[in-house]
Amino acid sequence: MTIDLAGRVALVTGGSRGIGQAIAAALSGAGAKVAVLGRDAARAEAAAQALGAGSLAVTADVADAAQVTAALERVEQGLGPVDILVNNAGLTKDGLLARMSGDDWDAVLDANLKGAFLLTKAVTRGMMKRRWGRVINITSVVGVRGNPGQANYAASKAGLIGFTKSVARELASRNVLVNAIAPGFIDTDMTRALSEAQREALIGQIPLGRLGRGADVAGAVLFLASDLADYITGHVLVVDGGMVM
Numbered sequence: 001m002t003i004d005l006a007g008r009v010a011l012v013t014g015g016s017r018g019i020g021q022a023i024a025a026a027l028s029g030a031g032a033k034v035a036v037l038g039r040d041a042a043r044a045e046a047a048a049q050a051l052g053a054g055s056l057a058v059t060a061d062v063a064d065a066a067q068v069t070a071a072l073e074r075v076e077q078g079l080g081p082v083d084i085l086v087n088n089a090g091l092t093k094d095g096l097l098a099r100m101s102g103d104d105w106d107a108v109l110d111a112n113l114k115g116a117f118l119l120t121k122a123v124t125r126g127m128m129k130r131r132w133g134r135v136i137n138i139t140s141v142v143g144v145r146g147n148p149g150q151a152n153y154a155a156s157k158a159g160l161i162g163f164t165k166s167v168a169r170e171l172a173s174r175n176v177l178v179n180a181i182a183p184g185f186i187d188t189d190m191t192r193a194l195s196e197a198q199r200e201a202l203i204g205q206i207p208l209g210r211l212g213r214g215a216d217v218a219g220a221v222l223f224l225a226s227d228l229a230d231y232i233t234g235h236v237l238v239v240d241g242g243m244v245m
């Protein structure tokens, strides 16, 4: 059995760097046409160019409904209707609850959770009509077990798990499969702020003895996007080197 996504159109939010960039490369490598969405136009353009022919860059803030609508129109015009949506865009604004501002709460919930809602709602209409679709939401182990200093981020990622399971139930009869992936600690811009001591302490909690790579998460996305996962929906696949088992 091989993974062949030729003829499929994928949209990866936050595909301009980090985990999303690795996901976009994996989907493109399997033959899909891939749209990369980010806020920074130059970065998204560079990421799409690196993928080569059949890829497209679009710029939008996923929390902004009008920008999402405009970006999806550009993807449809450029590549065709979206078959595979990867809700990967996300951000952190860490702080202990006692000091967390309402703005930092809203910014994280808007990007990480409302963004997935806006994009999923928009693309699943066509998927349902075509009786084929895959939505893959990138949550986090932090949404499963919590983390001090990340109440906003953990709430957004736990919310994404509830969203995944509810929408999976709503759309299963139309063969639109909705799953989540919960990465552990992956080496990207998001985690590079950790000190060397924090990094070593973390690695000590990971049975596989290293931080994850974007490609580790991308492999799981590729599987869930493929025909190999035809009978899987509403699942949360943990990709964390064994950390939370």
Ligand SMILES: NC(=O)c1ccc[n+]([C@@H]2O[C@H](COP(=O)([O-])OP(=O)(O)OC[C@H]3O[C@@H](n4cnc5c(N)ncnc54)[C@H](OP(=O)(O)O)[C@@H]3O)[C@@H](O)[C@H]2O)c1
Binding pocket: 013, 014, 015, 016, 017, 018, 019, 020, 037, 038, 039, 040, 041, 043, 060, 061, 062, 063, 088, 089, 090, 091, 111, 115, 138, 139, 140, 141, 182, 183, 184, 185, 186, 187, 188, 189, 190, 191
């Ligand atoms: N790294 C980890 O250890 C880890 C662990 C578990 C889960 N995750 C999740 O995995 C996903 C990717 O994380 P990462 O580590 O690759 O992060 P990253 O390196 O910080 O990259 C974040 C990506 O999301 C985009 N983005 C952020 N906010 C956006 C918004 N409002 N609208 C559109 N695009 C937005 C960024 O675009 P710009 O470049 O334009 O800013 C960038 O492409 C996130 O959802 C994160 O929560 C990460």
